Amino acid sequence: MFGKLFKKSPAEYTLRIRPADLDVRLSATETLLQGVLKQGIAFPHNCRAGGCGECKCRLLEGKVRELTDKSYLLSAEELRDNYILACQSIPKTDVVISVDLREGLEHPLVECRGTIAAVDPLTHDILRLVLDLDAPIEYTPGQYAQLSLRGKRSGEMVSRNYSFAACPGADETAQRVEFFIRKVPGGHFTEALFEQARVGMTLSLQGPYGDFYLRPAPAPVLCVAGGSGLAPLIAILKNELGKATKPRDLTLIFGARTRQDLYLLDTLEQIGRQWPGRFDFIPILSGEPTESEWSGRRGLIPDHLVALLGDRLSQCHTYLCGPPPMIDACIELLVAQGIQQSTIHAAKFLDQSHLSPVLR
Ligand code: FES
Known part of the structure; x- marks a missing residue:
């Protein structure tokens, strides 16, 4: 009866991360990685696309649905030991995993709009895009954000990842960010951006992502x-x-x-x-x-x-x-x-x- 009266909300599961002993609530429509990054947990990752292996973790309990074949990224030993890719795994039950979290990348994931404040050509096919965000963002130099805009011809949202090109908080509000964007021939995102980019236009931004940053060490x-x-x-x-x-x-x-x-x-x-x-x-x-x-x-x-x-x-x-x-x-x-x-x-x-x- 209730099913007729109330729309069923998507299932939620608990993800427990060991050895840190953190619990995160995840919806059944998001990957383990997406869920933990939303909570500002410094989970190792880079591409978020099943291509780098950085997000591998050991599944200790529970079941996940895997979006891609992980066997080309993980060793035979890792596969035998039940390793999974967090960016390619959606929970089917409550889940317990083991992974060593990163230190120093505990930035909350921000989803906001950015208004183009400047577009400067750096070369014939690379431009510097300066955005004023409608929310402050923290990131570590070397990390990236996902930018999205609506394609002019297709009308669909297109997204690409770009590294922050300026230091965080370079302005007092922490709401101005900068990216270098190279035009990719035939690329939906960059062709749309190069055609449409003008001061005042808005894009969506999600980030920060990635664990590319300068590790402290005495080495050259x-x-x-x-x-x-x-x-x-x-x-x-x-x-x-x-x-x-x-x-x-x-x-x-x-x-x-x-x-x-x-x-x-x-x-x-x-x-x-x-x-x-x-x-x-x-x-x-x-x-x-x-x-x-x-x-x-x-x-x-x-x-x-x-x-x-x-x-x-x-x-x-x-x-x-x-x-x-x-x-x-x-x-x-x-x-x-x-x-x-x-x-x-x-x-x-x-x-x-x-x-x-x-x-x-
Ligand atoms: S495989 Fe690169 S972040 Fe998951």
Whole structure:
């Protein structure tokens, strides 16, 4: 009888996280990761799309529905031990999992509107988008947000992830944020944005997400950026300038196709002058015409790393941001050099278009 009178609300389940012993209420329409991030719990994750494996956790009790095949990301041992991907698992019952939470990323997830305050071209295909949000947001430099807008032709909401390109709280209200956006030919989001972006237009923002951030350590730092992947690294570097921590030597390698694809060189020079330790900035161009006057390095970044860093390469902690082929090739090279995977951190531009609307 009640079923006829009241609309049934979606089922809710309890997720218990061990060893922290935290309980979270989850709806049966959201993933474990989505539910915990809403509570500001610093759960390890990066892509939220079943592509990086960062959100793996051990299912101790209960049942989940898995959205994608996890076997290509988890080892045979992990599969046997009942590991799951939190970003691809929806609860079917109350659930108990085991995972080590991150420290320092306990930022509440914010969902708000952002009004475009400025659109500045950085290159012929990358623009800087400045948004004034209708709610304050906290994040750690290196993290990203999901931006959504309505496609002009399709009329559907389209979403993509972009790294914050400025330090948090750079303005007093903590409501102004900045992103670098590269136009992707045929990309629904960027084509819509490049066509429509104008001061006063609004977008939706959800974030912060990801655990790409500078880990404190005495080791020298190697940063590698490709294209608009400079955004999180600029935020990280600027943020470090304001700290009174011990200086760390830093090498920043910026990969681009041609000279016209390089940008913010003045800003990088300024950061380099203020950097408290050694600061090396090395642009590498992969498609600069041979007849041009460019006297810098040419080719692909992995082909230069050993020659550029020498013995220092094995001591560096590495931060990579850019297109997946660049990141994969750099990781392969670093691992072949005997560098521990735990000292390599990457933020890949993963395509989110296959996510269901519930997860986007
Ligand atoms: S696989 Fe879940 S966050 Fe990347």
